Amino acid sequence: MQMKKNTVITGIGIVSPIGIGRDAFWENLFLGKCGIKQITLFDTKDLNVKSGGEISDFNPHKILNEKTLMDLDRATLLLLCAAKYCLEDADFSVNEDNSTRTAVSVGTTFGSIFSISRFNRESFTEGPRYVNPSIFPSTVGNSAASRIAIKFKIKGFNSTISTGMCAALDALDYARDAIELDRAEQVLVGCVEDLSIQAFLGFYKLKYLSGVKNNTPLLSCPFDKRRDGIVFSEGATVFLLQTNGSASNAHVYGKILGIGSCFDPAKFYRYSPKGEGMKEAMRLALKDAGLEPKDIDCVFANANSTKDADAIESRAIREVFGKKAEDVLVTAIKSMVGETVSNSGGIALAAALAAIDKQMIPPTINYLQKDTNCDLNYVINNPKKNKVSRVLVNCFGPNGTNTSVIVGK
Amino acid sequence: MKMMDTDKRIVVTGMGIISSLGIGKDEFWKNLIQGKSGISKVDAFDTAEHATHFGGQVKGFDAEDFLSKNKIKMMGRASHLAIAAAKLAIKDAGLDIKKFNCEELAILLGTTAGEAQEIEEMDEIWLKKGVDAVDNWSIVQYPVSNISSNVALELKVKGKNRMFTTACAAGNYAISYGVDLIKLGKADIVFAGGSDAFSYLGFTGFNQVRAVAPEKCQPFDKNRKGMIPGEGAAILVLESLKSAHKRNAEIYAEILGCGFSCDAFHMTNPQIDGVGRCVQNALERTGVNPEDVDYICAHGTGTRHNDKTECAAINKVFGNRKVAVSSIKSMLGHTMGAASAIEAMACCLATKFDIVPPTINFETPDPECDIDCVPNKARKQKVNIALNNGFAFGGNNACLVIKKIK
Numbered sequence: 069m070q071m072k073k074n075t076v077i078t079g080i081g082i083v084s085p086i087g088i089g090r091d092a093f094w095e096n097l098f099l100g101k102c103g104i105k106q107i108t109l110f111d112t113k114d115l116n117v118k119s120g121g122e123i124s125d126f127n128p129h130k131i132l133n134e135k136t137l138m139d140l141d142r143a144t145l146l147l148l149c150a151a152k153y154c155l156e157d158a159d160f161s162v163n164e165d166n167s168t169r170t171a172v173s174v175g176t177t178f179g180s181i182f183s184i185s186r187f188n189r190e191s192f193t194e195g196p197r198y199v200n201p202s203i204f205p206s207t208v209g210n211s212a213a214s215r216i217a218i219k220f221k222i223k224g225f226n227s228t229i230s231t232g233m234c235a236a237l238d239a240l241d242y243a244r245d246a247i248e249l250d251r252a253e254q255v256l257v258g259c260v261e262d263l264s265i266q267a268f269l270g271f272y273k274l275k276y277l278s279g280v281k282n283n284t285p286l287l288s289c290p291f292d293k294r295r296d297g298i299v300f301s302e303g304a305t306v307f308l309l310q311t312n313g314s315a316s317n318a319h320v321y322g323k324i325l326g327i328g329s330c331f332d333p334a335k336f337y338r339y340s341p342k343g344e345g346m347k348e349a350m351r352l353a354l355k356d357a358g359l360e361p362k363d364i365d366c367v368f369a370n371a372n373s374t375k376d377a378d379a380i381e382s383r384a385i386r387e388v389f390g391k392k393a394e395d396v397l398v399t400a401i402k403s404m405v406g407e408t409v410s411n412s413g414g415i416a417l418a419a420a421l422a423a424i425d426k427q428m429i430p431p432t433i434n435y436l437q438k439d440t441n442c443d444l445n446y447v448i449n450n451p452k453k454n455k456v457s458r459v460l461v462n463c464f465g466p467n468g469t470n471t472s473v474i475v476g477k
Numbered sequence: 478m479k480m481m482d483t484d485k486r487i488v489v490t491g492m493g494i495i496s497s498l499g500i501g502k503d504e505f506w507k508n509l510i511q512g513k514s515g516i517s518k519v520d521a522f523d524t525a526e527h528a529t530h531f532g533g534q535v536k537g538f539d540a541e542d543f544l545s546k547n548k549i550k551m552m553g554r555a556s557h558l559a560i561a562a563a564k565l566a567i568k569d570a571g572l573d574i575k576k577f578n579c580e581e582l583a584i585l586l587g588t589t590a591g592e593a594q595e596i597e598e599m600d601e602i603w604l605k606k607g608v609d610a611v612d613n614w615s616i617v618q619y620p621v622s623n624i625s626s627n628v629a630l631e632l633k634v635k636g637k638n639r640m641f642t643t644a645c646a647a648g649n650y651a652i653s654y655g656v657d658l659i660k661l662g663k664a665d666i667v668f669a670g671g672s673d674a675f676s677y678l679g680f681t682g683f684n685q686v687r688a689v690a691p692e693k694c695q696p697f698d699k700n701r702k703g704m705i706p707g708e709g710a711a712i713l714v715l716e717s718l719k720s721a722h723k724r725n726a727e728i729y730a731e732i733l734g735c736g737f738s739c740d741a742f743h744m745t746n747p748q749i750d751g752v753g754r755c756v757q758n759a760l761e762r763t764g765v766n767p768e769d770v771d772y773i774c775a776h777g778t779g780t781r782h783n784d785k786t787e788c789a790a791i792n793k794v795f796g797n798r799k800v801a802v803s804s805i806k807s808m809l810g811h812t813m814g815a816a817s818a819i820e821a822m823a824c825c826l827a828t829k830f831d832i833v834p835p836t837i838n839f840e841t842p843d844p845e846c847d848i849d850c851v852p853n854k855a856r857k858q859k860v861n862i863a864l865n866n867g868f869a870f871g872g873n874n875a876c877l878v879i880k881k882i883k
Contacts, residue, residue: 229639467623
């Protein structure tokens with residue numbers, strides 16, 4: 069049996085509703101800042117829900133130092149900026165010597181839907197011979213990932229995975245496997261989702277959004293009895309994943325200890341009530357890391373303020389952790405940043421690395437009313453100073469995908 | 478815990494395909510080596526206002542042969558095609574998937590457009606009747622992640638589930654990851670492939686970038702006029718040689734591995750350097766010498782630029798030696814995310830039967846495509862090692878290495 073390689077994270081780049089750049093994001097995370105605001109990116113006149121996790125102060129021209137970014141869609145711009153921040157944070161520059169040994173692995177599901185829809189609409193309105201051809205290359209799912217490669221001259225493999233809520237962690241899984249098999253020395257692992265009306269409308273129509281059912285105020289309050297759906301949000305996160313060896317001089321934020329992934333073929337577009345897939349994903353991550361529940365200090369839950377999902381996850385954590393379920397601290401940062409779908413695993417991982425760095429756990433904000441179906445040891449409303457050596461990050465989707473990652477010091 | 482063993486040999490033991498050249502591998506292969514064309518007049522939507530009117534639509538497919546009416550309504554065409562291909566692959570492999578647990582089975586698929594037809598429906602209703610009129614069904618069906626999860630739901634497969642959206646090379650990405658997962662001890666049996674449904678978006682888009690030929694696809698021909706958009710799905714069953722022997726399975730071929738590269742240059746303009754590095758990477762990783770390669774299943778879209786670039790890259794890697802290179806896109810059109818999976822299947826069958834499928838519609842040699850393109854007629858020749866090229870928008874390149882199993 070060959071020795072497993074250690075993969076570590078040496079750079080974090082983030083563009084989020086509660087901060088652009090790692091420092092701003094980390095700071096606001098512990099301040100319990102809420103990133104939910106009135107949507108300005110599209111007209112909400114005909115919709116019941118008018119708020120989301122919009123990144124309002126996003127200025128890609130300034131960040132990328134480029135005058136013309138005409139034909140790039142918002143998802144691509146968010147990801148490009150996060151990638152730039154990540155490379156700067158890691159103090160890593162792509163050059164002729166390392167470019168073919170550097171790769172890109174991205175998770176996004178709705179990243180190109182804005183451009184697809186824009187193309188369709190222009191074509192339906194103007195006729196198929198009059199649609200602007202320069203939109204077409206942005207309609208493919210790998211557009212954003214490819215533009216990272218083009219911008220930063222990254223010549224190793226370039227992959228895009230689209231598995232909904234789990235896409236970020238699945239892209240990380242892919243990158244780790246690739247490093248293990250020596251397909252690359254370092255991988256930019258990224259994820260992105262933008263606040264487009266197309267993606268928003270999907271969640272709206274399916275009544276997944278908070279406030280859509282009965283005009284209750286829009287609120288992301290995971291585990292709270294009042295929760296009634298997600299707040300749709302946007303963002304991009306990029307990490308630099310390296311082997312321990314190639315990162316010898318770099319600052320190491322954390323090490324990927326284990327990843328577990330399991331599909332739950334229960335029902336079409338419903339969270340599986342027993343959470344079998346969630347439990348299996350957590351167990352597989354523990355097994356992969358060679359750890360026991362007692363070794364985990366904190367869980368960054370998937371909890372997105374959905375009635376079913378938060379309760380199912382709480383029960384699943386309780387079952388997996390057994391006697392240790394009372395000890396482990398649980399937090400849901402989606403209370404602050406909303407549901408960013410494919411980006412959610414990345415933003416949670418960036419927050420988990422903050423917890424390890426600061427030895428402090430960010431809070432689940434907006435928590436007021438206890439729900440007997442969610443009865444774990446949550447970090448509520450204020451951050452908590454605590455030993456944080458190993459964190460479990462969960463991502464689950466209603467389409468049956470479940471992936472958990474354990475990251476450690 | 479399962480052991481990681483990078484020396485593990487991975488083989489293909491099942492194939493399922495839905496294509497314009499036939500449903501199921503036998504019909505597909507028969508038509509492929511007869512050099513038949515799957516191109517016909519597009520009837521998926523009205524093309525009156527488009528510059529071209531031909532496509533590689535799958536016309537002989539009835540989703541009801543594979544799925545209940547109720548389920549058909551709940552998903553888009555790319556999922557129908559993928560589920561049908563998966564069911565054919567399982568049957569072909571003689572697998573009883575109920576016998577396997579969560580960690581043991583994985584579903585890895587690739588696509589370019591996903592359920593693009595559903596987004597088109599949403600946009601059309603939205604434009605005509607406003608946001609309230611958009612129905613929930615088109616919304617629930619459009620996420621690209623649905624294809625692999627619909628297959629897993631239908632087959633009740635609990636293992637890793639991944640959807641690669643690396644455009645026209647996605648099938649190779651999925652198959653390569655399948656090989657890697659088995660080597661890493663993270664899966665025992667993998668269903669890997671790709672699926673794409675004929676989409677207005679793709680047809681219009683390729684037409685708008687002037688990449689579509691009016692009636693026929695003529696890769697490597699001096700007068701080639703472009704690609705022809707197509708559709709289809711192909712799924713391969715991958716497992717270790719040991720596992721295949723244990724269940725006495727029929728083996729089609731061995732997959733030695735896959736090489737990757739990114740042009741890092743332009744979204745739609747492939748580069749000799751990037752494509753060449755990809756093929757080189759594939760050879761290096763699998764320890765195969767260029768002189769041992771017998772056949773290259775080209776990406777060969779039939780556009781001026783792709784074919785010229787691909788031929789130059791091949792000649793750069795292989796020097797003066799002329800390897801048999803053919804493009805089955807001449808027959809199927811470009812099936813997008815399914816293309817490299819279908820082509821991988823063609824490579825496996827080429828090694829099994831020692832027959833190289835042809836590049837049809839070839840009339841006039843092009844000095845810029847200085848290769849042996851196996852023109853118009855399949856060729857009986859030894860195929861011990863085959864390469865399968867897949868190049869995507871964004872310069873995402875993947876090349877699979879397939880070996881005859883003796």
